[in-house]
Amino acid sequence: MRIIACTEGSFGKIEPFSLEMITAARTAGAAGDEVVAFFAGQELEPAVANLGAADRLVAASAGSSQLIAAESYARLLADTIAAEEPGLVLVPYAANGLDVAGDLAARTGWPLVSYVNEISRDGDRLAVVAQVYGGKILAECSVPLPAILMVNPGAFAEAERRAVDPSKLQHFDATAVVAEGKVRLVGVDVPNYDSVDLTTAERIVCVGRGIGDEASIDIARGLADILGAEIAGSRPVVDSGWLPKVRQVGKSGQKVKPKLYLALGVSGAPEHLEGMSKSDLIIAVNTDPKAPIFNVAHFGATCDLFDLVANLSERLQPGR
Incomplete structure (x- = not known):
């Protein structure tokens, strides 16, 4: 089975939960399964420098946009899913992931489980533990494959940071897809942390x-x-x-x-x-x-x- 682990990054950095998605994919996989990291962002270099723990990296970059909106990210990921035909897609519970996971579930018709804390393989299904009611209840789910899981950051350890082997990299330009999107980035407002770090x-x-x-x-x-x-x-x-x-x-x-x-x-x-x-x-x-x-x-x-x-x-x- 092929598993896609979605990753994110901006401003020259990879979000730590990106490495956690790779670990989650390894946990969900069985011997012989392939973990493919998917990345979409402005710059390719941070992904290439850090996501080598995956078996392969499929990366889309759009130098014209500091951040890739969820609408464009979902479209790029959907195209990758069509090409890779995975049995499982892991999306981080993050600003983009909240929109992307639901979009993909609607496009594919696959089951979606959100707020996932634990994953284990159970034959041709997954045994998943997920939070409900803000984490006050833990639900045990048996999920048929293919499926989409939205994983809580912090639920899995970070995979080792290492560079991607050039032979394991597939890169494409996402500028046209981002430009066609209905959601446009107007600006990025980042608080000044100089006074309090x-x-x-x-x-x-x-x-x-x-x-x-x-x-x-x-x-x-x-x-x-x-x-x-x-x-x-x-x-x-x-x-x-x-x-x-x-x-x-x-x-x-x-x-x-x-x-x-x-x-x-x-x-x-x-x-x-x-x-x-x-x-x-x-x-x-x-x-x-x-x-x-x-x-x-x-x-x-x-x-x-x-x-x-x-x-x-x-x-x-x-x-x-």
Whole structure:
């Protein structure tokens, strides 16, 4: 069987979840199966330099566009599927993937399972574990092939970064396809992370919607000061204007790997877990024992976060 692992990259870099898709494909495959990485982006070089863990690379580049819109990506991928005739296509749960996976399922008529955490081969089918209801329930699915799976970033380890053998590369120009698309890139707005770089922080205290309001963040700031940590927030906190965008952790914020990640009132939506699940030590505080954040936390407490922070701050004062 041939398996297509979809990858993405922009601004001269490959998204880390691209390497995870290759590992997921290896996990789903059997002996003798071929893993083909598919890439569509402005520049070919990042893909060629990093995606050699796949058996082959099919790459489409369009130098005229910084980002390939989901509409164009899906069309390019559909053409590749028609040519390669795979038995399985893995799409990352990412901004493009959300649109691309559904588009492909409609085009092919194949079954689609989203928010996938685990994959194993079961004869001519796949045994898949996927999240539902924001990760509060895990569903075990038996999926007939061919199929499309949308895989959660962080569910699989990154494959080794290495260059693609030139003999294993198939490249084509996607400029015409992008130009024909109805969706056009107007601009890219990237926050200025010069003032706050959470990616280099060794300790982070992150607040979620459970903090209640903007004023209540001060108690978390006090604990962060004692710990020598940076304060951060989940997307709902940033969308509410309680913290600036540069302090957002998650898929649409910064991806962090601190030595300590203390999550206060963070439920743990897949988008947030993507940005922090690889932290060395994760401690979660949430009154909901079924909050998805506990699926990745090393330690957890289901108490009132204000009581815990107040007592912990007192205990950590100099001389205590």
